Amino acid sequence: MGEQRYLEANDQLLSELDKIGQRKQLPSRGDISLASNDYLSLTHNPRLIAAAREELSRSGTGSGGSRLLAGNHPLNRELETAIAAFKRGPSALVFSTGYQANVSTLCAFGNLVDLFYSDELNHASLIDGLRLSRTETIIFPHNDIAWIERDLERRSAENNGPPRFMVVTESLFSMEGDQPPLPDLISLINQKDGLLLIDEAHATGTIGQSGRGGLESWGIEWDPDRLILTGTFSKALGGLGGFAVCHPDYRELLISKGRAFIYSTSLPPSVLASNIEAIRILEESSGIVQLLQARVRSIRSAIGLPLGDSPILPILAPEGRLLKFQETLLESGLWAPLIRPPTVPPGAERIRLSVTMGWEESWIQRVISVFGQEIRSSKNVP
Ligand SMILES: Cc1ncc(COP(=O)(O)O)c(C=O)c1O
Structure with a gap:
């Protein structure tokens, strides 16, 4: 065996990726x-920069650990209150990235549901969360709510009752830029007794009259028993970090069962401060x-x-x-x-x-x- 065998294998892999147009640059x-x-x-924005700078001088560059260890700076709670209020939801949990919010949330909910329905165009972070949850996942055709309904009916007939399920979608799809019919999804989960997770990564700050996202855009009220929103501070909010907005009891589940949340360092306080300022700006006008x-x-x-x-x-x-x-x-x-x-x-x-x-x-x-x-x-x- 040559000393270079890993580098040679690596070269071969890269050239295969090149051939199929999947080598990234x-x-x-x-x-x-x-x-x-x-x-x-x-x-x-000068207000975000000032907020971050001030907090940087006060608290330093890093958070020192995960939320469960040394990294639970009080600004985490302040940001959670702010994002929950902005989304008109009951409570929130902050994560280090939007990717992490999706992975943690889906892993945690894998403990509550028998199966997930995932839109075929969902973002990679949702797909990875579903894989890591080790829970049965059914991919449904893009925005086809009738398809989910038919599948649920078939399963209910086979199993003498509906499964415990969660539908996973985005309120503004990252590659298509389109929206799912949220009112139909809400009535489906009500009728069939399911849960709905909506990723609001791109919808936050962009759709709805005041940028609150998909629910505002469709005029939908919160249902804390059935609805979970995730999203990121890294897009329209100009910062970094992710969130889940949900019932406070579900928040407890995320803290205990969201492995990506538990085992990763929390956001630096300066980032929390600029995220809070971004929400303040949107709340003001x-x-x-x-x-x-x-x-x-x-x-x-x-x-x-x-x-x-x-x-x-x-x-x-x-x-x-x-x-x-x-x-x-x-x-x-x-x-x-x-x-x-x-x-x-x-x-x-x-x-x-x-x-x-x-x-x-x-x-x-x-x-x-x-x-x-x-x-x-x-x-x-x-
Ligand atoms: C739909 C969607 N969800 C989640 C994420 C992940 O967010 P973040 O970049 O904060 O990890 C992204 C960002 O690329 C996204 O487009």
């Missing part, structure tokens, strides 16, 4: 990304959210996409065309990422743009001129 610095999730441009929504509507209309508040704009076309598209934008220093399988299904390759308040007028004009022409001649969703 980090983008080069310098180009302006049109894919930032900093929807409200809060990462550079919905103006910034409405500005984003107006901008989104005008760009959607100018490039011929269906109207709506979703800042996620998927441009679908054959890959060769998307590459040309990318090149044209790069001539102006604008970088639009190409999303390939396995992130999206084969044949659904796309350029995914996310509109933010940081887009300058000249970028908007450039995007409209390039995509406006393309869109008329390409297949597009949603």
